[in-house]
Amino acid sequence: MxxxxxxxxxxxxxxxxxxxxxxxxxxxxxxxxxxxxxxxxxxxxxxxxxxxxxxxxxxxxxxxxxxxxxxxxxxxxxxxxxxxxxLPSNVVTSAQVLANVANLLNIRDTEMSSFLVAMGDISLRKTGVEEKRAEVNKESKRLLDYTRKAIARLTYLKRTLAQLEDEVAPCEAQMESWKTNLKVMALKENQYLQQCVNYKAVLNHAGYTPEVSHRVLVEMAEHRKELEKKTKPILDTLRSYQDLPPDKTLAALAIEDKKRQYADAEKYLEDVLQSALATS
CATH class of the missing domain: 1.20.58 (Methane Monooxygenase Hydroxylase; Chain G, domain 1)
Structure with missing residues (x-):
């Protein structure tokens, strides 16, 4: 179209x-x-x-x-x-009541069997309605229980929310303090890292290796002390030679003089011992 x-x-x-x-x-x-x-x-x-x-x-x-x-x-x-x-008035009234009941029950005739069938159908529907009503009551009780629990939980959540709102300000202050501390710690960390780098550079410059440990250093110190003990008499002897004159002849004379002084010292010591023994 x-x-x-x-x-x-x-x-x-x-x-x-x-x-x-x-x-x-x-x-x-x-x-x-x-x-x-x-x-x-x-x-x-x-x-x-x-x-x-x-x-x-x-x-x-x-x-x-x-x-x-x-x-x-x-x-x-x-x-x-x-x-x-x-017809008498009571018969007419009964017939009208019977017709109204038949119309109410939705039946086409007024036979007893039709009324019984209609009443049975109404009873079945009544039973179905009662069962549905029981189910609805049960569901209503269940929903009422859920509603009560939901109200209780809502009250608890509101109280918790109020407590959290009261704790917001102290928590924010604590968070600010933590932020400040974190900044300070970050600066300190950078500082310590830089110092560690500097120390490593110093150790590398000094020839430090991972094999040089505290135990090794202690062993080396003890070995040094032993060497000092062994070399001290030699050093003392060498220092005594420093007083000798550089000339060979003079050095020989000096040595003879030292020997004489040593002999005099031994003689003096012997005399002291003899006199001490004689006195005792």
Whole structure:
């Protein structure tokens, strides 16, 4: 269908619809989009109108059949003397109550079996409703328990949140202190690293190797002391030779003089010992 034909059908449908309602069609712009939307609505409206006409015709047909059946039943009742006008008021009232109950139970006749079946169906539905009600009550109790627990947990969380909010300021101050300490420690670390580099340079310059340990140094010191003990008499002797004159002859005379002094010292010591022995 072309756009022009669709627009013509939409205009005709709008005119009939608003005319039936006693109103005029409002002014608006007919765009391709609006025409397409209104044409879709028109199609749905016509389909629903046709369905409503079919249902109404069916209802009218059934009503006519029910009226004919009612007239026939009324004629039969009048022929057998059971017309409504000739019946006692209590019988009419009972019949109306019976008919109302049948309508309420949605049954087509008033036989006892139909009432029993309807009552059984109602009992089954009642049982189903009671079971569903029990399930709903159980679920409600469970949800109520969950709600109470959730409220208790929410209260606990609110109290915890309040405590945390109170601790925010001290924690922030402590964090600032830690930040300051970390900066100081970082500076100290850089300083110590630089000192370590300097010490390594000094050790490398001094010829330090990893084999030179404290134990090795202690052993070397003890060995040095032993050497000093062994070389001290030799050094003392050598120092005594430093007093000798550089000339060989003079040196020989000096040596003889030393020997004489040594002999005099031995003689003096011997005399002292002899005199000490004589005295004792």
């Amino acid at each position: 072309s756009e022009k034909e669709a627009m013509s059908e939409v205009k005709e449908w709008l005119a009939k619809t608003f005319e039936a309602a006693g109103k005029s069609v409002p002014e608006f712009e007919y765009t391709p989009r609006s025409v397409s939307h209104l044409h879709h609505l028109m199609t749905l409206s016509k389909a629903k109108d046709e369905a409503a006409r079919l249902v109404a015709r069916d209802f009218r047909l059934k009503a006519s059949e029910y009226r004919s059946q009612a007239a026939r039943i009324r004629e039969i009742l009048e022929n057998v003397g059971l017309a409504q006008e000739s």
